[in-house]
Structures are given as C-alpha cells and as structure tokens.
Amino acid sequence: GTGHARARRPRAIVLLPTRELALQVHDVAKAVSHRLKLRVGVIHGGVPDGPQRRRLEERPLDLLVATPGRLLKLMEAGSLYLGDVRHVVLDEVDTMFEAGFGPELDRVLQITTRDLAADPRPDASGAVQHLAVGATHPESALVLYDKWLRSARRMLVKGSHTVPSTLRQEFLTCNGPxxxxSALRDLLGVADASGKPSIGRSVLFCNSQQSARFVDHTLVEDGYKTANYHGAVPANERASNFxxxxxxxxxxxxxxxxxxxGLDNLDVAHVVQFDFAKSAADYVHRCGRTARAGRTGTVTSLVTKADIELVRAIRExxxxxxxxxxxGAEHERRQRTRAATELQVAPRAHSGRPKADAVAAVFPDCRGISSANREPGASAGRGSGERVKGTAPGRQSSRGRGRGSRGGLGRSRTRRS
Structure with missing residues (x-):
C-alpha cells in the first residue's frame, strides 16, 4: 500500500454500526498505536461534523474508525477520500444491515474493490484487503459479497454461536408483565445507599424503547441508580449515561x-433479560456482555408464555x-410456517377479512408492549445509535406490583432453573 498517509486519505478504515462501538474500537486502536507508530482517528454521528472535517483536512491518518453514515457524509463534503485505503474492516455486519446501512456499504465497496492496475501512481500496486465480521451474515450481506467480494473466503470460528461454559443461565417463568x-425486584434485591442492587452491577435488556423507559422509571422509584441507554435518548445524553x-x-x-x-468494556457479572430476546442470535449476543475472557457470569431471563418455545429450542x-x-433460525422457520397455515384457516367475518381475534391469536403479544412500538433487534441509527421508534416518554405502561411464586409453566408462579 501507500508508504505515508496523507490528509483526507486514510490508509485503513474500520466501519461499525454505532457511535459507542466506534469509540470503543478507537480507544483500543489508540492504545496500540504508539508502539506501531500509527495515527488513528474516529468519526461518528451525534456530534457536529465541523471539528471532524477539520481534523481530516489537517491531519493525515493511517487508520480511521467510522460509522457508515458519517463516513459517507464527509466523503460527499470533500473532506474524505478512500483512494489510498488498502485495508477495510466491516465489523458487526449483521447489525449494520439490520440498521439499513446496506447502500452505504455498497458505495464504500464500489470504491475499495476497484482495479488498482488502472491507478497510474507507482505505489498503487497490490489489492485492498477486506474483512467482514459478524455473528451472522444476512442474505442482503451475501448479495453484497457476491457483487464486490466474489473471491472472498468464508470462515466460521468454532464456538462463536454458543455461550461460554463459564456462563450460568437462569430462566424465571413469569405469568404476564x-x-x-415482581420477579425483577426479587432478583435485584434491595438497593444499597449508592443505588446498587444486591446482585451487583448489571445490564438489563428490554425489547423496546417504551419497555426500557418503563423499567428505568420503575427502578429509579425503587431507589436503584440506573443509566437509561437506548435510541430514543438523545446522542449526547446517551453518551453521558453510558x-x-x-x-x-x-x-x-x-x-x-x-x-x-460488540461492547466488551461493561465489566458486569450479571445480565438480566426483562424481555426475553426475540431470536437466538440476540440471546447469544446479550449473553456475551458477561462471562468474557474466561470470567464467570450469570444471565437471568424473565420468560413469559410467548417465549417458551424459543427458550426450549435454545436449551435443547x-x-x-x-x-x-x-x-433459533429453524425455530423461526417453523413459526412462520405455522403462522401462515393458521392465517389460511382463520375464521372470517362477513367482510371477508380475518377476524381481529384470529389474527391476534396468530401473532400474540404477551409482554404488555404494543408490537407497533417494538424496537428492531440490534437496530442502530445512522452513525450514532438506533432509529427512534416509539411513543412519547409520557405514554408508558402502568407499573405493576403483582408478585409471582415458585412453580411451573402456565401458572402465576415463578421458577428458577
């Protein structure tokens, strides 16, 4: 590749779906850059682009860490060119495609996969190295690879689709929100004077912004010191909370x-799923926030009737x-097949349309959260976080205080296994 970096022209780029991941990777790169004598920079959304443009225009960079949205914006502004790039890393590919970054990645690969033989510069020999990393590679990603990276080798790291042996998994069966x-309060225990739960520092996952606001409000009222972190929180406030x-x-x-x-700096021994993951892939990723690098950790999942089949598939x-x-993918395939079959035989009203109760039976929503307000899994917005979707903060679910007890599935009891 090129011997020396030039302003506006990095030699390598790493693309990530969110601002937080970009900052984490940048911190790691900075830590090793002194020994390797590399100049490292980062660009992301959620902040004004003026300072980032000036840094690119004034300071040569060997490695640029970026979110796709901000990268394209600065390229269109003439503050960034990819002609000197010889190494491209696409990290958390599945998340980027779920977030809708496919067109941005297509534009980047169109530039970085060009034929360097047509470049008249003497230092433009060789080829650009590309590396795409993800827990899964969705069909839309495979289409992009076939378009631009046809000769790429595909490798699966053994054990990447499982959870570590040092992870303890608990499933608490709950009958309704x-x-x-109640089960969440029992699990966390009484908060101490600093607002820390008895189980220690924890990450608590919800499936929607509305659910996260409700849980955060409930825990704050109970004396816990929380940090609310989702796409509806403004970028700067979210960064401060994190x-x-x-x-x-x-x-x-x-x-x-x-x-x-991707986030590996949370340093927690306990992960709680207030809403159970919507897919096995999401479950594996959530579990990955603890029990890292040989350490022990615990994941406790609050499971409703709607989650039982996925839980059984995962445990089997x-x-x-x-x-x-x-x-999990096989479970989802069976669910779609069954749903399609049930829709075909659903009773019809006089209008010729399926009755509302029949459709609701096919697509149950047992978490007390409207499906329309559910947040897409691992969804990240352009450059800084998730796309915002949900009701206004003031419209929250009512706070429940019912209590569960030990028992089996289908009863208003709670079981630890």
Missing part, C-alpha cells in the same frame, strides 16, 4: 439491543452441544 416486575455506568456512578444499565453487540440445542443460532 406484572409478575415480571459513561456514568462505565465510571461506576450508575449500577444498572437499562438498555435495548443497542448494547447487545445447548443440551446437544449444537449451534444456538442455527437452532
């Missing part, structure tokens, strides 16, 4: 799947030592 709130958790000022990170992937795959994500 009221029992979930920092307060990392610094130990807050002890419970209440979040959506925005925090489920674990019992057999199989691929959790593949098992």
């Amino acid at each position: 009221t029992a979930k709130v 920092k307060s958790f990392l610094d130990g000022e807050a002890h419970v990170l209440v979040t959506t799947d925005l925090a489920a992937r 795959a674990q019992r057999q030592g199989g691929d959790l994500i593949a098992a």
Whole structure:
C-alpha cells in the first residue's frame, strides 16, 4: 500500500454500526498505536461534523474508525477520500444491515474493490484487503459479497454461536408483565445507599424503547441508580449515561439491543433479560456482555408464555452441544410456517377479512408492549445509535406490583432453573 498517509486519505478504515462501538474500537486502536507508530482517528454521528472535517483536512491518518453514515457524509463534503485505503474492516455486519446501512456499504465497496492496475501512481500496486465480521451474515450481506467480494473466503470460528461454559443461565417463568416486575425486584434485591442492587452491577435488556423507559422509571422509584441507554435518548445524553455506568456512578444499565453487540468494556457479572430476546442470535449476543475472557457470569431471563418455545429450542440445542443460532433460525422457520397455515384457516367475518381475534391469536403479544412500538433487534441509527421508534416518554405502561411464586409453566408462579 501507500508508504505515508496523507490528509483526507486514510490508509485503513474500520466501519461499525454505532457511535459507542466506534469509540470503543478507537480507544483500543489508540492504545496500540504508539508502539506501531500509527495515527488513528474516529468519526461518528451525534456530534457536529465541523471539528471532524477539520481534523481530516489537517491531519493525515493511517487508520480511521467510522460509522457508515458519517463516513459517507464527509466523503460527499470533500473532506474524505478512500483512494489510498488498502485495508477495510466491516465489523458487526449483521447489525449494520439490520440498521439499513446496506447502500452505504455498497458505495464504500464500489470504491475499495476497484482495479488498482488502472491507478497510474507507482505505489498503487497490490489489492485492498477486506474483512467482514459478524455473528451472522444476512442474505442482503451475501448479495453484497457476491457483487464486490466474489473471491472472498468464508470462515466460521468454532464456538462463536454458543455461550461460554463459564456462563450460568437462569430462566424465571413469569405469568404476564406484572409478575415480571415482581420477579425483577426479587432478583435485584434491595438497593444499597449508592443505588446498587444486591446482585451487583448489571445490564438489563428490554425489547423496546417504551419497555426500557418503563423499567428505568420503575427502578429509579425503587431507589436503584440506573443509566437509561437506548435510541430514543438523545446522542449526547446517551453518551453521558453510558459513561456514568462505565465510571461506576450508575449500577444498572437499562438498555435495548443497542448494547447487545460488540461492547466488551461493561465489566458486569450479571445480565438480566426483562424481555426475553426475540431470536437466538440476540440471546447469544446479550449473553456475551458477561462471562468474557474466561470470567464467570450469570444471565437471568424473565420468560413469559410467548417465549417458551424459543427458550426450549435454545436449551435443547445447548443440551446437544449444537449451534444456538442455527437452532433459533429453524425455530423461526417453523413459526412462520405455522403462522401462515393458521392465517389460511382463520375464521372470517362477513367482510371477508380475518377476524381481529384470529389474527391476534396468530401473532400474540404477551409482554404488555404494543408490537407497533417494538424496537428492531440490534437496530442502530445512522452513525450514532438506533432509529427512534416509539411513543412519547409520557405514554408508558402502568407499573405493576403483582408478585409471582415458585412453580411451573402456565401458572402465576415463578421458577428458577
């Protein structure tokens, strides 16, 4: 590749779906850059682009860490060119495609996969190295690879679709959202004077912004010191909340799947799923926030009737030592097939349309959260976080205080297994 970096022309780029992941990777790169004598920079959304443009225009960079939205914006402004790039890393590919960054990645690869033989500069020989990393690679990503990276080799790291043996998994069966709130209080225990739960620092996952707001409000009222972290929180406030958790000022990170992937600096021994993951892939990612690098950790999941079949598929795959994500995908395929069959035989009203109760039976929503307000899993907005979707903060679910007790599935009891 080129011998020396030039202003506006980095030699390598790393693309990530969120601002928080970009900052984390940048910090790691900075830590090793002194020994390697590399100049490293980062660009992301959620902040004014003026200072970032000036840094690119005035300071040569060997490695640029970026979110796709901000990268394209600065390229269109003439502050950034990819002609000198010889190494491209696409990290958390599945998350980027779920977030809708496919067109941006297509534009980047169109430039970085060009034929360097047509470049008249003497230092333009060789080829650009590309590396795409993800827990899964969705069909839309495979289409992009076939378009631009046809000769790429595909490798699966053994054990990447499972959870570590040092992870303890607990499943608490709850009959409805009221029992979930009660079970959550029992699990966290009484907050101490600093607002820390008895189980210690924890990450608490919800499936929607509305659910996260409700849980955060409930825990604050109960005396816990929380940090609310999801796409509806403004970028600067979200960054401040995240920092307060990392610094130990807050002890419970209440979040959506925005925090489920890639973040390895949370330093927690307990992950709680207030809403059970919507897929096996999301479950594996959430579990990955603890029990890292050989350490022990615990994941406690509050499970409703709507979650039981997915939980069973995951646990059966674990019992057999199989691929959790593949098992989850097979479960989802069976669910779609069954739903399509039930829709075909659903009773019809005089209008010729399926009755509302028949459709509701096919697509149940047992978490007390409207499906329309659910947040897409691992969804990240352009450059800084998730796309915002949900009702206004003031419209929250009523706070339940019912209590569950030990027992089996289908009863208003709670079981630890």
